[in-house]
Amino acid sequence: xxxxxxxxxxxxxxxxxxxxxxxxxxxVREVAQVxxxxxxxxxxxxxxxxxxxxxxxAMRRVASGEAPWATIDVLHREILETLLPRFGxxxxxxxxxxxxxxxxxxxxxxxxSAPGLHRLKRRWPIxxxxxxxxxxxxxxxxxxxxxxxxxxxAELIGKYKPDPAVYRMAARLLDVADGxxxxxxxxxxxxEGARAAGLMTAYVERPMEYGPAHRAEAVAPGRFxxxxxxxxxxxxxxxx
Numbered sequence: 039x040x041x042x043x044x045x046x047x048x049x050x051x052x053x054x055x056x057x058x059x060x061x062x063x064x065x066v067r068e069v070a071q072v073x074x075x076x077x078x079x080x081x082x083x084x085x086x087x088x089x090x091x092x093x094x095x096a097m098r099r100v101a102s103g104e105a106p107w108a109t110i111d112v113l114h115r116e117i118l119e120t121l122l123p124r125f126g127x128x129x130x131x132x133x134x135x136x137x138x139x140x141x142x143x144x145x146x147x148x149x150x151s152a153p154g155l156h157r158l159k160r161r162w163p164i165x166x167x168x169x170x171x172x173x174x175x176x177x178x179x180x181x182x183x184x185x186x187x188x189x190x191x192a193e194l195i196g197k198y199k200p201d202p203a204v205y206r207m208a209a210r211l212l213d214v215a216d217g218x219x220x221x222x223x224x225x226x227x228x229x230e231g232a233r234a235a236g237l238m239t240a241y242v243e244r245p246m247e248y249g250p251a252h253r254a255e256a257v258a259p260g261r262f263x264x265x266x267x268x269x270x271x272x273x274x275x276x277x278x
Contacts, residue, residue: 041263042238044276048214050158050240051167051190053199053223056247058155058166058269059145059178062086068141072134078126083249085125092117097169097198107196109171115139142170143177148244152183154269161278163187167208167221169198188212200231209237220263222272226255229262240264240272 055061066082073080096113099105108116118139122128130138158164165188166175175189190211192204199205209219216236223229224244233239239262245254259265266272 041275044278046218047162047220047238047276048218049163049165049212050220050222051165051208051212052155053221053225053228054166054168054170054175054178055145056244057222057224057242058151058184059147059182060247061090061142061145062247062249064145065089065141068138068144072130072138073125073127076127076129080125080127085121087248088121088124089114089117092120101198101201109174109193110169111139111142111171111174114142143174144181145178147178147182147184148268150268150270152185154273155185157270157273157278158276159185159187161276163212165190165208165212167199167204168192199228200234202231202235205232205235205237222269226257226261233262238263240266242266242268242272 052058065086069080069082069085073082093113096117100107115135118135122130155164165186167190168175169192171193172189172191175191178184179186179189188211190208192198195203195207197203205221206216209216212219217238220238220240221229221232222240222242224242224247226241229239229241241257241262241264243254243266247254257265264272264275266275
């Protein structure tokens with residue numbers, strides 16, 4: 039498949055968790071700090087993976103109508119409550135639980151993220167398009183020096199990706215046609231959802247998202263409009 043011309047692009051939106059920020063390393067660090075303060079031995083990697091695994095399951099319950107709408111902050115706290123007894127941290131008080139939940143607001147970006155975004159921003163408007171709530175995304179931007187022109191969240195319409203309404207909302211708010219907008223993501227399912235909604239797609243490889251023991255899903259060349267090693271490589275491919 040031949041990639042579209044970059045001249046067709048009018049804006050880019052970005053998945054955030056895993057694509058722009060390294061959630062797993064950051065959560066492992068935060069869990070380790072809490073566990074050390076409590077004198078409890080915790081496998082931080084297993085804790086982070088379990089926390090993240092609960093996230094799509096919780097979203098599906100909301101999307102199906104089984105559970106009421108909730109922000110990702112609320113879902114993260116609900117999942118955390120189920121994990122604490124499993125990992126010997128049930129004695130955490132409310133302050134400690136709230137602080138650990140807010141770790142998702144302090145995720146570090148991948149090393150290439152801020153420089154790559156600055157390069158892309160020279161030519162096009164760039165914005166988040168995440169299931170994360172607005173306040174979380176703002177905090178991540180401030181924490182990681184991420185130069186968004188806009189912070190767009192599925193929260194704005196009370197739905198989650200890959201609902202097509204989320205992708206089309208982004209195009210509407212940025213005043214571009216669906217086909218003039220690119221979703222940049224490290225997750226094929228997100229990109230498939232964007233493509234079904236009429237967007238262009240750019241896959242960014244993040245082989246370390248789930249740690250060194252995880253084998254990332256293989257993505258065949260040509261499956262998406264662009265495929266890049268990181269955001270710097272994407273910027274180069276797009277000529278900026």
